[in-house]
Amino acid sequence: MLDSMNQMKMQLNSLRQSMNRVEEEFEGLLADIPPHNRISAINFLKYLILRKTDVRDLQILLHENGLSSLASCESHTQRQIEMTLQHLGEKFEKLDSCTTDFGSKKIEESSQQLFGPKPENWFASIMVTFDSVFLAEKDLIPKLLKKGMSTARINCAHDDESVWQEMVDKIRLASKITGLPCKIHVDLAGPKIRTKLLTKGKDKGRVKIKIGETIWLSDSAKGFKAKEIVISPNESGVIAGLKIGDRVFIDDGLIMCLVQRVDKDKALLKIERISSKKPFIKAEKGINFPDCSLQVSSLTDFDKKCLPFVCANADTVGFSFVRSSRDIADLRAALKEVEADIPFMILKIETHESVKNLPSLLLEGMKDADFGVMIARGDLAVEIGFERLVEIQDQILWLCEAAHVPVIWATQVLENLHKSGVATRAEVTDAGHASRAECIMINKGKHTMEVLKTLRDISQRSVALRVKNRLVYRPLKIAADFFGEKS
Template structure:
C-alpha cells in the first residue's frame, strides 16, 4: 500500500536510530574524535547541539578509548535527558599503502612572514631532555599544531633559564640563535628562533652561562619522517606485494625520472586478482594509474592522472581497485575485537566494505554468539561490487532486524568515479525508500565549516540535499557544535519545502 509506505519507513528508522528529536525527522550522526574520551565538556556540547548518534570508528584507537568515548556520551545524554545511540564502525578490509623508508633526520624550523617578508611568528621548538628521540612538528588542518622536539642532554636543558640565548650553526652553515621563552617542566623548555633553520642530530648548541663560560650540547637522535615520494602524470610507479618496500623515486639533474618510486600494499593477496589494464586509484583518487605489467616484483603502474605539479605519496594512503573483483575477506582479527566491544556497548554496528548479503549473514552469526541484545546493522556502500549486490544486501540485512544503508561517498566516489557519484546517491535513495530502509548520508558534509569554522556555498547546498536521507553524518573537527547548529537550521528550512523526493510547494517567504 503506497499510503502506508512513509509510515513503514518511519517505523524502520525509529527501530534503527531511535525516536526522532522534535521537531525534525532527520537524525544527526557525529564521528567522535579520540579526545572525547577525556573531554566531557565537548561530549556535552555535541549532545546539547543536537547529536542523535555518536559514531566510534574502530579503525583507530583501542578498546579503552572506545569505552571512555561511549561513557562520556552516555553521561552527557543522561544529563540532558536525551537518548543518543552509539554506533561502532568495524574497521573492515581497507587497502592501504605500507611504510616508506625514512628520509633524512632533519628538522626544518620555520618562521612565518608577512607579504613584505617581515617575521610575524618565530619558529618554536621544544628542547627535550627526557631521553626520547626528537621529532618534527605536526600540523593538521583545523587542529592546533604540535611543536617539534629536539633531543638534548637532561643536565644541560635543566640549567637553562628564561631568555637564555643558545647559538648554533644549522646544516647550511648559517648562524642562528634560540632564545628560551618558557619552561614546561624540569626536562623541557620552549625556545624561539627569529630565522628559519635546518637542524639534525649532531648539531652543536652553545649556551653562554652567567659566569661567561660557554656550555655546549649536541642534538641527539631524531625520528625521521618517511621519505617524500612524488609522482607525476605519465610516470611509472611500482606497487609491491612487500608491505614495507616503499622508497622514493630517483631523478636526474634535470628532474626526469631515472628509477620509479616503490609503494607497498599491506594486503599482498590483491596481486592474485590484478590484471594488466586494471585501474588503481591512490589516496582517495588523487592519483589514478593503470597496470602495465605484472611480475614477481609486483605491478608496474603508469600514472594517468595526478595534480599538475605532481602528487606526494606516503604511507597509509588508501588504495582502490575499481576494476578488480576481490573475494570477501570476512571479519579479520581487528573486526572481531571491535565486534566484541560493540556487542557490549553499541546500539548499532557499521559494516565497512560489505559486498554481499552472505557477509551480513556471517556478521549476524558472529554477533549472536556474543550477545542476545538487539543491535542494528548499517551496511556501508563503498564499492562497485556492493552496488551490484545491493538488492541482496538489503534483503539479507532488513530481514534480520533493524537495518540501514550508509552512502559512504568517500570510497564510493573513488570506485565509481566522481561524475557517477551524483547519480549513484540518487539511485541509492530511491532503492532504499522503495525497500523501506533508512539511509545515512555520509562523507564531507559541511567539512570546511567543521574544520575551519566557515562553510562553502557548495557544501551548504550539499547538506540541503542530504535532508532527503533519514540521517546525516558529520566527521570530526573543532567546529562540530557550530556545524550541528547550522545543519539543524538548514534541515528545518528544507523540510518545509520537500519530504524525501516530494516537493511540498510551501508558500514562498518573500
C-alpha cells in the first residue's frame, strides 16, 4: 500500500510540476489571448501535458485505491490532480484556480452566445439546415421553432444570396411571431473539390470504371486522348501537393485510388477499390486527399464575396476547410474589412490536417471572445478513415471541453429517419452520443419534425449517462504533436 501511495504521489507531482511551468513556457502564446479566455487557454495547455503522457498505470492505481482516476478532468485538469494529491496527504497553500464550476459555466456562457438559450426540455441546442423548399411552406418555420430549433443554418454552397436573404427574413419574422429566439448560422462554401469529367463521360456526366484501371487527375484536357478518363479536381493547387502512394478517395470514399505517377500538371491514379454497386465516377462528387497537404486556400474568392451578407445577417459563421491558425487569422481579417463587429466563428473540423492542428486552431480561436467547433463528420470520416471516426470525434470533444469551447455534432444525425421516416438502430445510438455536444446539427430531409421529436426523446434519456464510463488515458498523438514529441 505504501509503495503504491508513493508511486501515485510521485507521478501526480511530476504532472503538476510540468503544468506549473506552462505560463512561463508559453508566455508569448498566452500574451495574445484576451483575459476572458486566459484561464481556459492555460487549462487547455495543462490538459495537453496530461494527454501526451501515458497515465494508464497511474489511473489503475488511483482507481484501485478509491481515488479519482482523472478520467473526467478535462475542464479543470490541474485542480483535479491537486485535489487527488490532497487525498493522499499533500498540502497546498493555493489550489489551481480553474475549477469544475468555472469550466462548466464558461462553456455554458459561450454556448448561449453562439446558439442562444436552450429550448425548454432540451439538453443541447438544435441547429436545423434550411432548404429552399422551406420557404414555400407557410407555417413550417414557426413549427420548427416550437419543436426546438434554436439556430437556423444557411449553407452558402447552395442557392444564392436572394434565397439566403429570404430565409433570414422569414426566420426573423417567425421568431417575432412566436416569441422564440433563433440564431442565424451561415456556412461558407469553402473550396469545392469536386469531380469534373474532362474527356470520356463528359457529356453524360459519368464514366464507367473498373478495379485496376488507371485514370488521370488534371486541371486540363489538353494532351489527352478522348478515350482516356481525365478528371479535374475543380481547384488549382491540388495536384502539386500529391506524391506517389497517396490515397485519393472519390464520392464519399466509395472509390479509392492510389497515385502512381506525378508530373508537372497531372497525376496518374490506379483504382484500387470500388464499394458502390454501380461502378461509375460521376460529376460533382467529392474528392478527398488524406495523405497530403493541399496547396488550396481555405478562404475562396466566392467566400469573400459572401462576407458582406454574413456580417449583415449571421450570428455565427462556419469556416469550411479550415486547416491552420493562419486560416483563422485570414478569415478574421477579411471579416473585419467588412464590419468591425464580426460574427462568432465556428471552426469546421473536416480534414486530417484540422485534426492534427486542432490545438493550434483552438488557441487561435481563443483570441476572439467566443467561438465554437463543428465536428463535420462527413468529409472527416473519409479523410481519417471511417474506422477512426469514433476515437477522433471523442478526442475533439475532450480537447474542446478542456479549452471550454462549445461543440456542434454534425452530419447524418438520424439521417435515415430524416429521409425515409424510419430510424435505424445504429443512428439512434449515434444520436444518443450526440447529446454530449452543446449543439446538434441536422441536415436537410423530408421528416424534420419527426427528427426533432425523436432527438429530444433520445437526448433526455441519454444525458444522465454521459459520465457512465470510466475513460482510460492513453497518450494522444494530437497532444504529442503540439509539443513536437514523437508519440
